[in-house]
Amino acid sequence: MLLIPAIDLKDGQCVRLRQGAMDDATIFSDDPVKVAAHWRDQGARRLHLVDLNGAFAGKPKNLAVIRDILGEVGQDMPVQLGGGIRDLDTIEAYLDMGLSYVIIGTAAVKTPGFLHDACDAFPGQVIVGLDAKDGMVAIDGWAKITNHNVIDLAKRFEDYGVNSVIYTDIGRDGMMTGVNIEATVKLAQALTIPVIASGGLTNLDDIRALCAVADEGVEGAVTGRAIYEGSIDFAAAQTLADELAG
C-alpha cells in the first residue's frame, strides 16, 4: 500500500482545502519545494501534486513552482500531477520536466478522445482522476457535478490503457472523517486496473482498513490534511502499511 503525500498548490503555496472549496484554504507552507523534500526525506515513494488554480482555469497555473519541485525531487521518487491538463503539449512539457504521471480529470469526462490519445502517446503515464460526490463525477475544480456515474466512466476508461484511477470522495476531502473504503472497494472490484484512494484519510485505522482491501486492487492512498495537521506521522504510517503488506 503506497501512501502518497499530497501538495496542493494555490498561488504558489502549499494549501489544503475542505471539500475542494477555494475560499476555505489552510496555508501550510509558502515553500512547497521544501515540503516536497521533506516528504522525500520521510520516505515517500511517490508524490501527489495538484495545481488547484489550474484545475479551475483549465490550464497550468503554478508552472514555476512545479518545475522547482520536480527539479528537487523528480529524480528521487515518481511524481504525479493533476489540475488543468487538457492537451498533449501540456502533458509532454510536464513529462519533459521530470513528471512521471499526469492525472486527467475534467478533460477525461469532457473530451474522452483526448484521454484516449494521451494513453496512446504516453503509455503507462496517464492516471485518471475521478472525483465524486455521492457517486457522481465532478469536474472544473469540483465546481460542477455531472450526471456520470464513477464506475461506468472508469470502466470505459480502463480500456483506453490508463495506468490507474485516483478516486476522491469530495465529501470527505480535507474533512478528517475517514476514507470511504466501501466505495473505493466497489470501484476497484469493478476494474482490472488499480485504484488509489483519496479523501478523508485521518489515522492509522484508515491505513489498516486500506491494507485489508489491498488485494481487491487498492494500490495506494493519497494523504493530505492528516500529515500536515499531524494526526498521522507519515513515516510511521508507511512503515505500518509495509508491515501489514509483508
Ligand code: AMZ
Ligand atoms: O480541490 C479541488 N477543488 C480540486 C482538486 N483537488 N479540483 C480538482 N482537483 C484535482 C483532482 C485531480 O487530481 O483531484 O485536480 C485534478 C484534476 O484536474 P482537472 O483539471 O483535470 O479536472
